[in-house]
Amino acid sequence: MNQDMVVMKFGGSSVETIEKMQRVAERIIKKTETFEKVVVVVSAMGKTTNQLLELAKQAAKYPSKREIDMLISTGEQVSISLLTMILNEKNKHAIALTGFQAGIKTGGLHTKNKILDIDTSKIEGFLNERKIVVVAGFQGYNENGDITTLGRGGSDTTAVAIAAKLQCQAEIYTDVDGIYGVDPRLYKEAKKIDVISYEEMKEMAFLGAKVMEPRSIEIGHRYHIPIYVASAHNDEIGTYIKEYKKVEEKTITGLSISEKVMMVTIVNFPAYAKDIAALFIKLAENEINVDMINQTPTGEGLINLAFTASADDLEAINEVLEDIAKRYQEIDVIKNMNVVKVSVVGTGMRTQSGVAAELFKLLADHHIEFNLVTTSEISISYTMDKKHKQKAVEVISHHFGL
């Protein structure tokens, strides 16, 4: 680990205006007092990316994705240029690098690229000249020399990937001041977590906590570099995501809520593997990510099949269901948009049995009914009616001291 080096990342809302950029510049300059070499990764200013996508929509019904990448990548190019001008004006030598110039090689589909490798020679060269290197987040280039973008959470991924290659700490400055065991807007007494393991953080992100995308945590995990999440607006101490073995492990570290969930129940579906497989293949072909699945026998050769998916996929799901309803005349289809998914996460579950039982009892004691349950090694998720959400959050958070 290089202790004299750091990668700082600032999101779109932190560089929304020139005024806010000035404040970000001050924070960066302060950082140079304790770190000799500073890399800064920035997103596009405020809502720029959405505005550019809006223009693309006006230009074409199905805009070519290569050109979408070329278009939206201008957002970060603008913000790195301006931030660098500000730093230079404050007599801190800084240099702006696009994704291409920073050597960020990507592969995959346009608008959804993944970082394959980073040639950090240019970044390191400027760091050795003691320049603050300001890198455009969210973008890179592919083997054809096309400009590419990284999709959701792309700037976090850029920052953590650069830190991984440079073997130094990544600091993510954001609108929240750290990671909480449970969303403070839902539970007033929510406690900030000082340190959380990569695994727990990944699980929480997958389950709906929106502070960071799981991709960047995965990279941090693989390259063993600590990620520090803190407020872009104040100096409060944030949360470290890193390799972490607790002496006395807490059973549950966090609780996360996913609101954009829908539940589909197919009543009296045939209980044959080939029919069930055909249904899920069809859902997959239509790019619908099925999350939780439950099947219950209802009679001779028949089952009730329930699954959850993202409410964003409603249209695609409707299409598949119409098709299914034509094929199987005897079934009934029930869609429920009125559900939330409540998940609890904790590496402690692995070693302590009975967490599920403890949770079941807790919910039952408080008359909170749930529909589907899934468990992973370090998490348990329940879908329940929206009306139970607040009560479930409070009961669980209180019980486990989140």
Next chain:
Amino acid sequence: MNQDMVVMKFGGSSVETIEKMQRVAERIIKKTETFEKVVVVVSAMGKTTNQLLELAKQAAKYPSKREIDMLISTGEQVSISLLTMILNEKNKHAIALTGFQAGIKTGGLHTKNKILDIDTSKIEGFLNERKIVVVAGFQGYNENGDITTLGRGGSDTTAVAIAAKLQCQAEIYTDVDGIYGVDPRLYKEAKKIDVISYEEMKEMAFLGAKVMEPRSIEIGHRYHIPIYVASAHNDEIGTYIKEYKKVEEKTITGLSISEKVMMVTIVNFPAYAKDIAALFIKLAENEINVDMINQTPTGEGLINLAFTASADDLEAINEVLEDIAKRYQEIDVIKNMNVVKVSVVGTGMRTQSGVAAELFKLLADHHIEFNLVTTSEISISYTMDKKHKQKAVEVISHHFGL
């Protein structure tokens, strides 16, 4: 000359909105009916470049020029992306290339770069696949891999330089529908020129006609490729700029007016070469381009020294003059902002003597007084009071049938 290939260029006002881009796309598609291979060069949408420069000014008093280039180059990146989406949506395969991707190598100072060479292999590859290649005007990259821009008229330069390398015609689509002997806003009966030689066009551009920058005409001249200037808004026939020998040469081809002129007269300056040289060196050091110079002896060892310069340089000129006034206590300095420069251009002058005399007489007959006169091989320029401008334009245009 490749007859199956063409480079079309559209300026900022032609791609100001998505709607206008749709019309540009139609014109491009129509062009593919007669040319197999079409390259399109576009500027930034409308006033984008100025808006970005405004942001830079807010960010820093002296924004770093490398980052100004990076910032303003996003303007063309946006317009090529959108135009390409529109072409693709209309089922014409198109591909957008930034200056870097198009292989446009530049050298010089940031914000004022010159094209050194173009590696057209990528452009040609896509043309061979029968793709419309949409290239960002105004930008390139330097030996460090930095993004660069070409300064005023940069997109014209990009278009003509690509045409020069591909050895095909360049077509510049603009707000005017061709080159006129005299500005139609000043002389209602102005005639459009069908064909004009590179030399005449260059001279007119240098002397203030704003249709095209002299740089791009120079490139067309050097590589012997015809440049066609026509309206972006209608199908009227425009003007060809090319190698052109007229059978019966017209004496005067065009008249151009330069309004941003100031005249400085220094009364009783010492008539010694070293003092005069020192003055002009000082002006040059302050990046003031002196245009016309006149000196008249006034007495023993004294002269009146008059020169013109761009009114944009007023501030720098004032500084130099203050310094001069301190050094030479006996002089008087008169600044006149109320002048225009009227220039007549024609390769015919070279072979016909007496054009200057004819013009002097014409102006005298109409009581039009002038201050300074300069002549080149194919032009004569006069500075005169602004009040004489309209009359001079009409008299000269009428006399020479412009």
